[in-house]
Amino acid sequence: MKAVGLHRYLPIDEPDSLIEEEIEKPVAKGRDLLVKIAAVSVNPVDTKIRSPKAEKEDELKILGWDACGTVVQTGENCEWFQEGDEVYYAGDVNRQGSNSEYQLVDERIAAKKPESLSCAEAAAMPLTTLTAWEALFDRLRITKEDEGKTILIIGGAGGVGSIATQLAKQAGLTVAATASREETKDWCFKMGADHVINHHQELLPQLKAAGINGTEYILCLNDTDGHWEGMADVILPQGTICSIVENQHPLDLNLLKSKSAGFVWEFMFTRAMFQTDDMIKQREILTKAAKKFDQGKLHHTLTTVLKPFSAEQLKKAHAKLESGKMIGKLVVEYS
The missing domain is CATH 3.40.50.720 (NAD(P)-binding Rossmann-like Domain)
Structure with a gap:
């Protein structure tokens, strides 16, 4: 599968700040869902993690902690989702991110996508x-x-x-x-x-x-x-x-x-990072939020869409966030 990530932490205007690679598609086990990604949102956390530092990554480090897509495989211990479900989530900063064709996510921090929102609109909303x-x-x-x-x-x-x-x-x-x-x-x-x-x-x-x-x-x-x-x-x-x-x-x-x-x-990744006893609360919050979006009580904040999914489009997204001129949310669609 295609993924966008980094081996070196560089300024966004460097050619190798974000690169594309073909990597092996993961397999869902335990409570994980394997999701085919339709859209991802870029957040300040992406730019902060990518920002210049001395470390190097032998394995491609994939960024991205906001996504919407379709479940294509479930782990043996999954309770709430099945193949074909459309989901949205913000993921786990300790794991590989959503800037790839497929991603694993724990079902306790994912929820079914708001029916009234497009995949791009839904991808803009989980982390925030x-x-x-x-x-x-x-x-x-x-x-x-x-x-x-x-x-x-x-x-x-x-x-x-x-x-x-x-x-x-x-x-x-x-x-x-x-x-x-x-x-x-x-x-x-x-x-x-x-x-x-x-x-x-x-x-x-x-x-x-x-x-x-x-x-x-x-x-x-x-x-x-x-x-x-x-x-x-x-x-x-x-x-x-x-x-x-x-x-x-x-x-x-x-x-x-x-x-x-x-x-x-407030650090949104705390529950997943430490596998807290109330980790499932993020699924509950996103489920409640989805209902509010569908009832018109909450409005999505998507303002900018880039496509198709590529290292170049993600570089543009990072640069726009780093400009300090962003209003609302920015999403990269996969097609």
Whole structure:
């Protein structure tokens, strides 16, 4: 089968940053599904893993952690899927990725594709939907009792911010999102944000100008280091900050002490990476999300499609993400 991956970690403009190879098609065993891929989405995690470093890979390292396709084989212990099922999933960062004709995925982290979405639209949604859902409801622990509270979403026009805004609004929260360009501001409002402020300016004064003196929740999707002091100012007493972006410098947690505020991480791959007892929850989340997509309660965030599947198209996708100008999600279709 054809696969796109790397042996060396290079800048995307290098010829060998992503290459095509013919490799052996895997076989489904245990709880794995073998999926024939129809479309994949490219996420910041792909570009971060591909970014230049000294290591070399003897075996082709295949990237890609968002996919939609058709089950063509099931392992002997599979319970919920059969050949012919269309599925969508975000995969496991410890395993080979989806940038290939076929991929193995554990059935506990896959779900049946939303019927109302095309394969390209469905491929755009798993990673960002899981990240947003887990951040809001597992990490920040937002419940029905929090209706009427306010959340600040830093980086509202990206893939995670787009779906987090929709989910937060459905949970009854007031959503303030950040964006810095007119087109990204418009996108945030389209996703349902009540207020949009500029993340290149001080956060709290802008919120106060909108009549918001602080927020019970903050979801940081961009530059944890750069926004740390601003978030500490914005968070209300006993509030909680969640970030998905690793810090490069030590964070001064003392800034949160007087407010008894909390800080938590969200990493979508945790459940699969550590084979947690609740790993199946990702299948449950994607199943619930599929129902919401089909009911029109959630809207896909696909904005760009490239095709056909090739190393060149994936290079274009990585370059577009690294430009910092991406709105919504980008998908590469296989045909």
